Each structure stands twice: as structure tokens, then as C-alpha cells.
Amino acid sequence: MKAVLNGREPQLFDGLAREDLLAVYRCMLLSRKLDDKEIQLKGQSQIFFQISGAGHEAVLVAAGLTLKPAYDWFFPYYRDRALCLQLGVTPLEMLLAAVGAKDDPASGGRQMPSHWGHAAFNIVSGSSPTGTQVLHAVGAAEAGVIYGRVPEIPDRESRFHADEITYVSLGEGATSEGEFWEALNSTCIKQLPVLFLVEDNGYAISVPVEAQTAGGDISRLVRSFPGLHVDSIDGTDFFASLRAMREATAYVRARKGPAFVHARVIRPYSHSLSDDEKLYKPPAERAAEARRDPIVRFADLLKLNALATDEDLAAMAADVEREVTEAALKALAAPKPAKDTAELWVYSPDVDPTSAAFETPARPEGKAETMVSAINRTLKDEMARDARIVVFGEDVADASKKDALPLVPGKGGVFKLTHGLQRLYGDDRVFNSPIAEASIVGRGIGMATRKLKPVVEIQFFDYIWPAMMQIRDELTVIRYRSGNTWSCPMVIRVPIGGYLRGGGPYHSQ
Structure with a gap:
């Protein structure tokens, strides 16, 4: 012009x-x-x-x-x-x-x-x-x-x-x-x-x-x-x-x-x-x-x-x-950065999983329950406490089709660990993803950089490998590589060594 x-x-x-x-x-x-x-x-x-x-x-x-x-x-x-x-x-x-x-x-x-x-x-x-x-x-x-x-x-x-x-x-x-x-x-x-x-x-x-x-x-x-x-x-x-x-x-x-x-x-x-x-x-x-x-x-x-x-x-x-x-x-x-700062920001300065705070002895209380029940209850409690927590992955929702939800019991994960979460907290906080493990972790990283707290599920440990680039080169190092400017408050849930019998080499890792 x-x-x-x-x-x-x-x-x-x-x-x-x-x-x-x-x-x-x-x-x-x-x-x-x-x-x-x-x-x-x-x-x-x-x-x-x-x-x-x-x-x-x-x-x-x-x-x-x-x-x-x-x-x-x-x-x-x-x-x-x-x-x-x-x-x-x-x-x-x-x-x-x-x-x-x-x-x-x-x-x-x-x-x-x-x-x-x-x-x-x-x-x-x-x-x-x-x-x-x-x-x-x-x-x-x-x-x-x-x-x-x-x-x-x-x-x-x-x-x-x-x-x-x-x-x-x-x-x-x-x-x-x-x-x-x-x-x-x-x-x-x-x-x-x-x-x-x-x-x-x-x-x-x-x-x-x-x-x-x-x-x-x-x-x-x-x-x-x-x-x-x-x-x-x-x-x-x-x-x-x-x-x-x-x-x-x-x-x-x-x-x-x-x-x-x-x-x-x-x-x-x-x-x-x-x-x-x-x-x-x-x-x-x-x-x-x-x-x-x-x-x-x-x-x-x-x-x-x-x-x-x-x-x-x-x-x-x-x-x-x-x-x-x-x-x-x-x-x-x-x-230049001081040499003694080279190991800073590997972990959060507020929550260090290598510290003594994570070495407290177990104190069993309450009735005995299965791991499935305990994890499901924990997710429900934490999602009620913090609205920033979102749960997504393969088959974690009760039903992706909204019109089907009132008519079916709900899937809630292949091991039922997330059953009922979608009904309690809605489609915006609990939803299914495509079968794409890198996508599950990578999208979670993007959410976490904006201060949401994603809890994502990889359905079996055997299938985590497509996500390893995101886990190794992104999720675990973003705090370190940014000098503590960015962080990824994110949980990856992966079942491994479960009770499944006859799983062959690809459901048994």
C-alpha cells in the first residue's frame, strides 16, 4: 500500500x-x-x-x-x-x-x-x-x-x-x-x-x-x-x-x-x-x-x-x-553465576523431596482399604481442597459424552481410581484425552506453567515411553533451566507392577 x-x-x-x-x-x-x-x-x-x-x-x-x-x-x-x-x-x-x-x-x-x-x-x-x-x-x-x-x-x-x-x-x-x-x-x-x-x-x-x-x-x-x-x-x-x-x-x-x-x-x-x-x-x-x-x-x-x-x-x-x-x-x-549455585533449583526451594521432611515414619490409622479406594478418596479430598487441581488422561472420566453420563455407571479409569471425580467436579476439571502420552504430559506442563495443578494419568507404565522427552527434558528441568522463574507443580500417575495376570510383556512392567 x-x-x-x-x-x-x-x-x-x-x-x-x-x-x-x-x-x-x-x-x-x-x-x-x-x-x-x-x-x-x-x-x-x-x-x-x-x-x-x-x-x-x-x-x-x-x-x-x-x-x-x-x-x-x-x-x-x-x-x-x-x-x-x-x-x-x-x-x-x-x-x-x-x-x-x-x-x-x-x-x-x-x-x-x-x-x-x-x-x-x-x-x-x-x-x-x-x-x-x-x-x-x-x-x-x-x-x-x-x-x-x-x-x-x-x-x-x-x-x-x-x-x-x-x-x-x-x-x-x-x-x-x-x-x-x-x-x-x-x-x-x-x-x-x-x-x-x-x-x-x-x-x-x-x-x-x-x-x-x-x-x-x-x-x-x-x-x-x-x-x-x-x-x-x-x-x-x-x-x-x-x-x-x-x-x-x-x-x-x-x-x-x-x-x-x-x-x-x-x-x-x-x-x-x-x-x-x-x-x-x-x-x-x-x-x-x-x-x-x-x-x-x-x-x-x-x-x-x-x-x-x-x-x-x-x-x-x-x-x-x-x-x-x-x-x-x-x-x-x-x-557470571557463582559456581556454588550450579545445583540450585533442581528442586523447589519450598518443597525438597530429598529433605528429612519426607522421611517421617508411617502412622497407620482408620480402617484398612484397597489402594484403589485410598487413591480415589485422596483425589476427591484434594480436588475439594484446591480448585486448581485438574485430572485428565486416557479413560479417567466417567463418560465423555454428556448425554450418556446420567445413564451409565461411569468408567473412571481402567482401575477405577478416578471413578466419580467427573460427576463431583465437572468436565472442566476431569476429562479424557486422546491416546497420546506425550500430549498428556506436555499439556500438563503448559497448564502447570500457569499455576494450575494437573494430575495426569498414563494408563500403564509400559506406555509411558512416548512421554519421556516431555518428562526428562521439560517437566523435570523447567525450574532449573529458568533459574526458578518457572515451575511445574504436576503429578503423573502411572500404574506399575499391578495384579493383572496374563498381561504378557506389555501390561506387566
Whole structure:
């Protein structure tokens, strides 16, 4: 959309005035210059790893303009530098993470660069495994819905917003993970307010998209999911990205369903500094990518419409360079974590299961009862005491079909441990899940990051293994890796070594 200068004020570009457009360009440029500074620092052995967001800047700034920090919830992936800048994370904070400084707000110096996290903006701590965050986003969105529907939860009004969105991003390579499909399925079953952004730069390290995705187009594959708004855009075109993100966020805020934006971007730098794309990407392809560089395209638009001159842009670039250089010097001078803090936050500072408090002798009282009865009674008591407790998993509800519930005794788990809970506490606190163990645990993690207390069930220990990535790399380390900023108050129930006879090798572990 072309601006028309009339001597007084220009026509707006999709509602953005000149100063807004210059701010967009500055954010994109700042993101790129931070990548470049980290590359320089890695070459000087001042940092130990670098992975960039270059080529993704346009769609990410557009996303940041349409979403609300500290209102919406964010599960970004490692290329989302420009989004995090737009939300409010500072260059200094990003470089504190790069050098592993004590005051890094993402992890306190415990994680690699570009593993975003900032509690002040609802940016939840991320990790290295690709795609695990998608299930967390689903659980976080579910938590918002539960807060809205369960009035007994204390302070619930301060814990959610009626039109909030949970944003989650990933590269096209991560859409090959089964957990991505589990997340998309659960989101569409429940019509949750999730906005998926797939940033497709054509390569998962060296593997091209046509070797990753059937047909080479993830947006074509997901269009059959019910209620899912799907858009496919040129993610290097800022205005196409802005319009797509506005449409997607409006759809989700209106509670019409979830949204999925597939943004085709470029990757002008190698996957990371541990990679060399010249080994597998032909020169002509690299040259074609350079012609689509979102920063070059946006600079050309500003000049074409007399919104900025070459001198204006050069002055802005110099200002950005100064800001990045100053931030880098401060980050390099910042103190590192003390060595004696390395083991902090493995457990909660309030509840330490290795402490003497967990060594009290048993004091039997009351009548003898079965484990099934005792666990069922305990769950009922705890759910009555704390409305934040939610129970879900395979077959844990009495009946998923509401019209059947008055007519049947109820399932309540294969061992009847959860029988009657749904009738007592309702469908929002007790519900069934698909047969997807990673989804059960991953969604529980997302709920727990928002202070719910999920109690999830894996039906048999034999079947827990699909969830082990979520258990080992997410649930057990989120407090540690975030420097005690995030936690997961969650219980996983798994029957093992039970009384089942004739179970064979797959019901007897």
C-alpha cells in the first residue's frame, strides 16, 4: 500500500504512520545486528554458540505488533529474536543470555543463547528439543479456558483474560515431530485459542522441506482440521505478514477457533555457527534468497515512498550499531553465576523431596482399604481442597459424552481410581484425552506453567515411553533451566507392577 505525501500527513500503510514504519524497520535491523554481534563474539570465543533469526524478521515483528505482551502467552522457538524484541526484551537481556551471565532473565546463564524466556512478558522458558513447546502452548491455552470456567479458583480473574491468545512458533522441520500433530489435534478437538506460526525457511539444517513434508507445503496438510483458520504467506513481506497476523489474531480473539499461519521466510545465514550451508545450498539458491531479504525489501519500500532517505537509514543503522555495541560491552562485563549455585533449583526451594521432611515414619490409622479406594478418596479430598487441581488422561472420566453420563455407571479409569471425580467436579476439571502420552504430559506442563495443578494419568507404565522427552527434558528441568522463574507443580500417575495376570510383556512392567 503506497503512502501519499500531501505536505501535512501521509496516508497510512495498513494503519501505520511513518514513525510506526520506521520503528518496524529499526526492530528488524536491531534483530539482525544482534545476530551479527553474536557471530562476532563467537569468533572471538566470547560466547560458545550462536543461532540466528535472520530472514525471519518481517513476520516476527508483525506478530509482535498484533499480540500483547504480559496479556497473551508466548512459546517462541529459537529464531524468534525479532518477536521478543518487539514484545519488550532488550538487546542487553539477549546478550546476557549469550554470554551466560547471572542476570540473564531467560535462564540465569544456564542455557544457550536464543532459548527465550521472560516472565514479565509471559514468554515461557524454552528448550533445545524441537517441537516440545507446541504441547505446552496447548496446555497453557487450556489453562486460560479452565480459569474462565471454574469460579472456585482463587484469584482467577488475575490469571487470565477472556480474549487472550497463546502463541507458539516452530520451524517447518519441527512439524515432522509427532508432538506437533498431537498438539494440533488436541487444539482442534477443544477449539482452543492457540495461534500457530510455522516459519518455513526451506531447510531443517540441511534437509530441504520437500524431504521433510509430504508435498513440501505444511499449510496444505493441515487445512482439513475443523475450525482451524489457515493462511499461507510470504513471511519476508512485512505488510502481507501484518495483514495475515491481524486476521489470525482477530479470529482467535473472537473465539472462532485456533489459527495457523504458514510463513515462507529465508535463512540467509547457516543453521547455526556449527553449520555451513555452502555445503548443501547452491549459489543460485543463496542469491535468490538474498533478493528476498526482508530488511532490504523494507528499506526499499521506505525509500520508494519517500518515508526515509539513504541518509536516514544510515543514521538509524549507526544508532542501532551503537546500541548493540554498548549492550555487548555491558554483557561481557556482567558477572557470571557463582559456581556454588550450579545445583540450585533442581528442586523447589519450598518443597525438597530429598529433605528429612519426607522421611517421617508411617502412622497407620482408620480402617484398612484397597489402594484403589485410598487413591480415589485422596483425589476427591484434594480436588475439594484446591480448585486448581485438574485430572485428565486416557479413560479417567466417567463418560465423555454428556448425554450418556446420567445413564451409565461411569468408567473412571481402567482401575477405577478416578471413578466419580467427573460427576463431583465437572468436565472442566476431569476429562479424557486422546491416546497420546506425550500430549498428556506436555499439556500438563503448559497448564502447570500457569499455576494450575494437573494430575495426569498414563494408563500403564509400559506406555509411558512416548512421554519421556516431555518428562526428562521439560517437566523435570523447567525450574532449573529458568533459574526458578518457572515451575511445574504436576503429578503423573502411572500404574506399575499391578495384579493383572496374563498381561504378557506389555501390561506387566
